[in-house]
Every structure is written in C-alpha cells, then in structure tokens.
Amino acid sequence: MNIRKLLIILLSISFMVSAAQDIITKRDGNDIKSIVIEILPNAVKYRNHDNQKGPIYTLNKSEVFMIKYENGSKDIFASQTASDLIGSKSATIYFYRPKKFASGRTKIIVGTVEPDEVVVTLKNGSWYKMTYEHLGERNFVAGVFSLNTETYKLNIIGDKTYYIKCSVLTKGLLVMAELEFIDKTIALKEMEGLRKQKVP
Incomplete structure (x- = not known):
C-alpha cells in the first residue's frame, strides 16, 4: 500500500470520528451537538461535541425530548411529571x-x-x-x-x-x-x- 492510499484512509477515519456526534433535542426545540456519556433516571450526562475532552455537563431529563445517536438510533423521552x-x-x-x-x-x-x-x-x-x-x-x-x-x-x-x-x-x-x-x-x-x- 502506497503512502497516498494510507493517507486517504487515515483522513477518512479521522473525519468519521470527528463527525460522529449525538444530537440532544431539548423540549424548547434547541439542539445540542454532543457525545452522550450516561443516561440516568433523572439526568443525561454529555460532553460538547466541539470539546470532547472538556467538562461533562448534566441536563435534567425533564428538559430532553429526544436523543439521536451517531449510529442513527433514537431515544424519545416521555414528558416527566413532578412525581417522576x-x-x-x-x-x-x-x-x-x-x-x-x-x-x-x-x-x-x-x-x-x-x-x-x-x-x-x-x-x-x-x-x-x-x-x-x-x-x-x-x-x-x-x-x-x-x-x-x-x-x-x-x-x-x-x-x-x-x-x-x-x-x-x-x-x-x-x-x-x-x-x-x-x-x-x-x-x-x-x-x-x-x-x-x-x-x-
């Protein structure tokens, strides 16, 4: 394999990794480009996609409508009441x-x-x-x-x-x-x- 082909493969992998992102859609309609770390009973933990080594943020699950994952699958969250x-x-x-x-x-x-x-x-x-x-x-x-x-x-x-x-x-x-x-x-x-x- 020559250097040019190897370089193309490496660049493609790098692009796919950098493009991989989860989209958190909030109930107010705003989207957050993210990498979801963990989904807890009452919260979603994530990192900003643009700063993947940065801090972990926590969002109340009641604020989240849907998460669309980088592989195309989705989680849709029912509206939480106070009792939830x-x-x-x-x-x-x-x-x-x-x-x-x-x-x-x-x-x-x-x-x-x-x-x-x-x-x-x-x-x-x-x-x-x-x-x-x-x-x-x-x-x-x-x-x-x-x-x-x-x-x-x-x-x-x-x-x-x-x-x-x-x-x-x-x-x-x-x-x-x-x-x-x-x-x-x-x-x-x-x-x-x-x-x-x-x-x-």
Whole structure:
C-alpha cells in the first residue's frame, strides 16, 4: 500500500470520528451537538461535541425530548411529571449569606412565585438548611425591603441537595438582593465560619 492510499484512509477515519456526534433535542426545540456519556433516571450526562475532552455537563431529563445517536438510533423521552422527579418527597436546600459590613443589618427575604410564600429571611453572615417539599420547576425571588421582580429558576428533584447564595447589592440608592445557585464544593468553602440560623 502506497503512502497516498494510507493517507486517504487515515483522513477518512479521522473525519468519521470527528463527525460522529449525538444530537440532544431539548423540549424548547434547541439542539445540542454532543457525545452522550450516561443516561440516568433523572439526568443525561454529555460532553460538547466541539470539546470532547472538556467538562461533562448534566441536563435534567425533564428538559430532553429526544436523543439521536451517531449510529442513527433514537431515544424519545416521555414528558416527566413532578412525581417522576421525586425519588423521595423532598430535597435539601442550603441558603447562605456571606458576612458583609455594608448593609449588615438588613435581612434578605427569599420566596417563591408559586406557591406564593416566603421561604427564609436570612441574616447577615448566616446559613439556613431546609427540607423543601415543593418539587419540580420553581421560580425563586429575593429582596431586602420588598421582593424584586427578577426570578431565579431551579428544577428541584427529590433526594438532591442545592446551595443558594444570597447577596445584597447596592445600585445607587437602591438596595437589592441577588440569588446564585452554587456548586457544593464552592458553597461549603464559602459557608465556613458562618452562623447556623435556627429559624427561617
């Protein structure tokens, strides 16, 4: 076999490998070019096709309509209800607020749109752990003197633990609150030295 034929074969194999991809179609109609790593009862793990040695991403199965694999086969996922997501009937949520001298006396109010309720009123330099039973997609809101209109969406699954960082922001004369959903490792580090708040 001459070098030219060998080169053509190698290039063909390389093209086939690079072209191999799985297409994840989300329920909102968006496609993700990916390499599917694992399908769990409530999640799909994948890498981006354009960065196959990059990080592994996790997508809630409730967001996935279909996966079309590189070999042409398909998996179509039935719509999941809240009861499908439950595992158990509750999740654990840690709300925490790093200590700041500015706006230290103000409390951050955290609530949800539906059900319309205040979840916790968080003091400066403290954390609060709660068992949360309203599973599924929830829109959280936060505020200082009143709740902001901005919502923070979180799909809550039973038996999971979530960490929500609460911060006070000042914009001119306005004092506002902000929520961030934080990775466990970062959250635990940021929670070191904070006081446990006993009541919501």
